[in-house]
Amino acid sequence: MSVDNLKNKDSNRVVVTDAAVITGLGNNLESLWQGLMANETAIRPITRFPVDQDFYKAKIAAHIDDLEAANNRSMLEHLLDRLVLELGSVPSDSALITATIKAGADNLESFCRGGQANFQDVLLSSIANIVGPKLGLICNGICISASCASSTIAVAHGAALIESGRAEVVLVCCADLITEYHFSGFSALKALSPFPCRPFDRDRKGLSLGEGAAALLLMNADRARRENRNRLGSLLGWGISNDATHITAPAKSGRGLVQAVDQALKTAKRKPEHITAINAHGTGTVYNDLMELNAFRQVFGERKVPMYSIKGAIGHTLGAAGAIEVALGLKALSSRVIPLTVGFANPEKGAEGQVSSESQPVSGDYLLTTNSGFGGVNAALVLGR
């Protein structure tokens, strides 16, 4: 198969026809959207495991209150059950691409404590093992694991499969949970904020953890038309890079993110001036947010592209973050307004006039969404209205 054959056949244009999202702000995309627009946050005191110890400076997270684990299964199964209910019909010939960083980490904890638990839920392949049979999918699913850019890369991989003509339909499905496992680790790295995170605010102190799941149905434009599918928007470009600098800290220069954004724009055949808004990773850690401001300044120059982060509302949902943000980014493009950044009040230097505590109207057709994570990974997507 030659490279020329893969280039932008219109019939293989990638459209998103369905999106399901479950977060601390509710069981669907609309409740997340309404919550964001109302400046709500799901970040609240943790009750799932004990956090009263003095060494935990943070005692909050954005969890989904009524998730349950039954019959030795992980809470992941309950979360995915709910997610699947939110989806419309999924063709059985859909390729399945999943994403997570730690799948059923609650079951891993049970094993380590000598308890009984379902082993399959611990594996990275668990989301495919749960979702594939539920939806009657016939293909061999895969799971992308690339820290906090996992589902962003899963979306990119799915779009590439469709664009190359090797799949007509791809279901991207991702999830991550809040567990003591994650909480203690981020706490040990001193990455957690004692108060709900405040992305791009000069008084930010770190991130807040969240949990969630998302499913996106990607389809080539021809098939979507033939099946009379709803069209939420399109995926036009994608780029992935590595900082090659540090395992847990971003490259201060932002060079890795710049490389990923440049590649995404190139794939989308768009220029920086076409981008109307940015969904930033915006974790609320000192170094991540500075890195992003630095990177976007290099890509967009002095132009203040309207930008937001949703992590002040639903926390950092780890491997699920990217796909949740794609669903929300498409909603923002179609609504011609981007959400406010919950928790943002006093702009970090460089964020003035770009990030806002109020929703911002936007008029263009293209939104950039990016995620970066441990291991130096960066991923960027260009979404179209």
Place this chain on the structure above:
Amino acid sequence: MTAASMGCGRDHERFTMPWGPLPEINPSDMFKMPYPNFRRMDKYSRLGLTAIGLALIDAGLSEWTRERKIGIVASTVYGCLETDVDYYKTVIPDRGANASPALFSYTLANSYLGEAAIRFGLTGTNYVLTEQHPTGLAGLQTALDHIIRGDVEQILGGVCDVGCPQIFGKPGIVPPGAVFFMIEKSFARKISSYGELSMDEKGGIIYNGSEIKDIAILVQKCLDGFHHA
């Protein structure tokens, strides 16, 4: 890196991937410059990083002065599960007071790819994937896809697994070991190539015109072609 041997393709005529303990890795044999971080890494990262280093040596690309836009895609079944268990065992005794940040840093399946990126200056596409029904070829297939699409000119594709931790009481379904291939879009360097990879309409791997279903068979075919040419 397998239970049978470790090294570069150009130094071996036979390849197998049997079950058994993996050879000890001495970083001073592998890396010219001191590498104190290596001993701090978990077993999975040391295995993957070493195999990537050997593939780069074999391809004549281990030495560098400027970062290269070389990607890495690796498949795994168990990833860093053993490290996950080791980490959580630091959390349990004192309800998190002694949670190890050093171990937590390696509780991501892709951490070692970040280490490889730093050590060898690789800034391209970089992630891990897991198949629902493992074939061992997914990392290489996806790496090849990135080449065909033009995302990168050079990329490493392979597989890395250390096995299933005993705590789960399950036999592993893949032998421990790591194998990486360096693949390039247009080959114009002094070093000789092992052959040509392409992809069929369904995404299957074709090596010098033959369909490949198993990564160990692909390695042996490469060695046969190279040493008996």
